[in-house]
Amino acid sequence: MEIIDFVKDNWASLAAAPWAFVTLVCFALAVGFLVARFLGAEKTALLDGRIAALKETIDDYKQKLSGASPDEAKQKISNLEARLAALEPRELTEGQRNTLVQHLNAHHGVVSLMLDMAAQKSQKFAREIEKALTRSGWQVRFGQALGVSNRPSSGIRVTSFSGGEDITSEARAIMGAFSAAQIKFEFSKAPAKHRPEMPAGFPQMPEEPATEILITDVLD
Structure with a gap:
């Protein structure tokens, strides 16, 4: 509504120099577009950075576990614990x-x-x-x-x-x-x-x- 009121109030000036008005509007739109594009690019870059960090963590996890899945990693840990228990003295809980x-x-x-x-x-x-x-x-x-x-x-x-x-x-x-x-x-x-029976005179087992x-x- 403010833009419409502005146009009504300044119609005489705008009608006298229409191309200047059009140029100003185009410039404003271009500036808005560039700002929006910059902000969008910044968010995209941030998101790409987070994705890259997550992929790096996953790759590091796979490398340390020789590419094992979580279930396979759990099984490997269980096997290592069993081998460790076999080396330790047995005892009751x-x-x-x-x-x-x-x-x-x-x-x-x-x-x-x-x-x-x-x-x-x-x-x-x-x-x-x-x-x-x-x-x-x-x-x-x-x-x-x-x-x-x-x-x-x-x-x-x-x-x-x-x-x-x-x-x-x-x-x-x-x-x-x-x-x-x-x-x-x-x-x-x-x-x-x-x-066994013991001879007479000997204590029985x-x-x-x-x-x-x-x-x-x-x-x-």
Whole structure:
């Protein structure tokens, strides 16, 4: 409305010099166009700079991860953590200890706990298993074995010396506790153990536990 009022008020002057008015309008439009183009170019340049920086970050990320995607990078990190864990001594988490005690409390028994003498990374782990059993009221006969053959890949083997299709109640309770604590293990059955008869006058040997836990290092 201000432009229209300006034209009305100055029509006589504009009519006397129309080309000057047209030139002024064209100049004003040209200046406005150049200003708008400059501002647009500045915004475009800023946007291009941000895009270039983002691409550079992505390229740097791909280079460091050998071009891996986020899922592949996550898998690589998991593999590295697993390799690191395999080099460190085994031990129970606090949650696993509590779960073992909770489930083992429901059944008390006698068990043989054997540690592979060559298992350097599992000695602490074996003692933690022993402690969880004794805290739950179990009788544990701790021993060590040398030259273990057919080592379990999980590092733990529960053996029921019952023969046939039977499984000792102790083996069932221990396997149930291991499963609840998410501790991997393997199971085997063997013929029942028989206590050798000692000659008269000699003290009789104690009865061997019918259930055994073998602890060794996890196979790589």
